[in-house]
Amino acid sequence: MSEAISLEAVEEIARQYGYWAVFWGISLENAGVPLPGETLTLVGGFLAGEGELDYWIVLLCATGGAILGDNVGYWIGRWGGFPLMVRIGRLLRISEEQLYGLRHQFTNNAAKAVFLGRFVALLRIFAGPLAGISEMPYGKFFLCNASGAAVWASVMVSLSFFVGRLVPLEKLVSGVATFSVGALLLLVLAIAVPRLLELRNPLKMEEK
Template identity: 25%
Template sequence: MDFMQFFDMLLHVDKSLAVVIQQYGTLVYVVLFAIIFCETGLVVLFFFPGDSLLFIAGAFCATGDMNLLLLNVLLVTAAVTGNTLNYKIGGAIGQRVYTHDYRWLNKDAMRKTHDFFEKHGGKTIVLARFVPVVRTFAPLVAGVSEMPHGRFQLYNISGALLWVVSLTTAGYFFGNIPVVRDHLSEIVMVAIGVVMIPILLGGAWRLGRRVIGR
């Protein structure tokens, strides 16, 4: 397997996890740890699978191919350490992230995450776990904004536990139901929408209050 084939397997591991388990056995835990760590810790890899990967990994735990407890411990650790690395990078770069032209940084995603962070503060670190792309950029913005380390870790660990455990557990109980397995992409999108509705309503409420107050 050459590098490009391996990279393609990593990128689409949520669709080829059975092959990974068959070929690599227990090393699948290392592969999954690396993907979650990179997706949450390196903004250049924001396109790596997250939500669907956790759900499908949980489904394979139900078939006995992986251990749910071990999977959760490893992936929560990956999510926490990935976010921490991203936070440290943001702290090291500082406000230059908004003024310098970094080729590795998606400016649009950065601005959207910054606006998200401005509206929701520290809660962004928890809420963003369920929002692709924003999930990857949120800890970077927190570091740039100089959020206190202790406060960041409180939200970081809470969000990682909620994100990983909820999705792997959902996959464990529902992932092998045919109708769920065949419509996973649509289900993930609906789940993201459900998470976003309270956020959007909260933003609309604050905007309405500002308009009325003028």
């Protein structure tokens, strides 16, 4: 969740705008806008558990918003994302060859990344654009995106709907955020460790 927006403010937004807050919050976040969409979804499920919103409508809004947002991100990436990444890469001193390598890595795991990306910090925002940049077939993307959105929304809304009655909302949101960051760290290690081993093996071969 963005540190600039407190949980109290997110609750107020959810109470004031209800289902639209859930739908547009996660939709814009998945499209690449840094908004607390996941937190709005959790708050929506919590309010459903309190009887202020309907569980099934919150679930529908979360699922639909997630699908829409990633579709927008996909077409942004498909129509011009990579040239933009190249320009940003130059500012960050990342070569175009390295960016091509990153795109290739995503392509090899695109389906899994799109399906599971919402449970991983940052990847929830960038999975759509990266899928477009890597030119993942739209039909395949839509299937992975829609099924992933349904699973993610079901978990988040159900978790806050049921567990929110037993655990304070602040602890619930913090726990989900910690899991998301932990998943990101595991993903980084899963990518970095094999590459480090690949780099070490040629050096050992040269020493021999």
